[in-house]
Amino acid sequence: MKNIIKFIIIKIKNNIKQFFYFTGFLKITLFEIFNFFFHIRKTNFMVLLRQILFTGYEALGIITLIGLAIGGTIIIQGMSILNNFGQTDYVYDILIIIITKELGPLLTAFILIARSGTSISTELGNMVVNHEIEALISFGIYPIRYLVVPRIFGLVISIFCLTIYFNIAGLFGGYLVSSLFQSLPISEFFTNLLIKLTLTDLFVSQFKSLVFGFIIAIISCYYGLQVKFASTEVPVQTIKTVVSSITWILISGTVITILTYTVL
Numbered sequence: 001m002k003n004i005i006k007f008i009i010i011k012i013k014n015n016i017k018q019f020f021y022f023t024g025f026l027k028i029t030l031f032e033i034f035n036f037f038f039h040i041r042k043t044n045f046m047v048l049l050r051q052i053l054f055t056g057y058e059a060l061g062i063i064t065l066i067g068l069a070i071g072g073t074i075i076i077q078g079m080s081i082l083n084n085f086g087q088t089d090y091v092y093d094i095l096i097i098i099i100t101k102e103l104g105p106l107l108t109a110f111i112l113i114a115r116s117g118t119s120i121s122t123e124l125g126n127m128v129v130n131h132e133i134e135a136l137i138s139f140g141i142y143p144i145r146y147l148v149v150p151r152i153f154g155l156v157i158s159i160f161c162l163t164i165y166f167n168i169a170g171l172f173g174g175y176l177v178s179s180l181f182q183s184l185p186i187s188e189f190f191t192n193l194l195i196k197l198t199l200t201d202l203f204v205s206q207f208k209s210l211v212f213g214f215i216i217a218i219i220s221c222y223y224g225l226q227v228k229f230a231s232t233e234v235p236v237q238t239i240k241t242v243v244s245s246i247t248w249i250l251i252s253g254t255v256i257t258i259l260t261y262t263v264l
Contacts, residue, residue: 025222032145033152044150051154055116056161062111063162067169070107072177074098074170091178092196099170100197100205101260106253108163109212112155113245117220120151121241124224125234133225143225152217159213163205204260211256212249219245 036044078091124147127133133143175189223237223244 022222025225026218028144029148029152029218029221032142032149036145036149036153044146047147047150048154051116051151052158054119055112055155056158059111059115059158059162060165062115063108063166064169066107066111067166068173068176070103071095071099071170071173071175075174075177075181091174092192095171095174095193096197096201099174100167100201102253102257104167104170104205105159105163105208105212106249108159108166108209109216109249110246112159112162112213113216113242113249116155116158117216117241117245118238120155120217120220121224121238122234124221125227125237126231128225128227129229129231129234148221148225151221152214155217155220156210156213159209159216160206163209167205200260204256208253208256211252215248215252216245219248 074095075091078094127147133147136143136146171190171193175184175186178184178189220241223241226237226240227233
């Protein structure tokens with residue numbers, strides 16, 4: 001019993017210590033984010049562009065596939081239910097609520113966690129093991145400014161754009177499937193969607209994407225730099241990146257949704 005209590009106490013102390021470490025890392029990173037454009041160099045800009053290329057452009061294929069599949073699936077399920085009540089017009093509301101406000105930013109974030117979050121954490125972890133971070137410091141290059149901030153900007157910009165793209169792909173997938181149930185011109189379908197779509201829906205969707213992008217980026221960079229000595233630490237920190245990112249995205253997404261329906 002004493003060993004269990006001792007283990008719990010040690011675990012709590014470690015969690016508190018990690019919390020303060022992360023808070024300090026977040027504080028420094030936010031300061032460097034505000035100062036990024038005042039200290040930008042060509043090398044910083046290239047890191048930013050490479051991050052956007054990998055996170056944004058190279059993810060378009062999987063985003064398109066999942067967006068079309070989700071939109072089509074929602075239409076199939078929605079039409080099968082709404083046809084029984086003669087309320088097929090509500091399918092537009094369902095598409096907007098489920099895809100634009102909820103699944104668009106959420107699924108895009110999950111995809112980027114699997115692709116970019118793990119990549120950032122692994123890359124930074126390996127740099128620590130190979131003493132590249134120490135080399136940067138020896139040359140007078142600040143790692144947070146040079147490595148972390150460009151990746152945060154790159155991921156946030158990418159997820160913002162990819163969420164818009166996912167929403168369009170999802171809505172288009174809904175049209176493709178709905179055209180099987182009824183003959184409907186694409187102009188009429190998207191006109192009906194735009195009538196139902198509000199600025200609040202767009203704001204909530206894109207605001208979530210920005211929050212999710214920042215969460216993924218800051219957590220990935222933090223755990224990547226938490227690697228100390230051995231390469232065996234890299235996959236451990238990468239797993240922590242995935243678990244923590246998913247947890248905080250679900251929490252923040254739920255909070256934003258609750259605030260949306262209570263405030264807006």
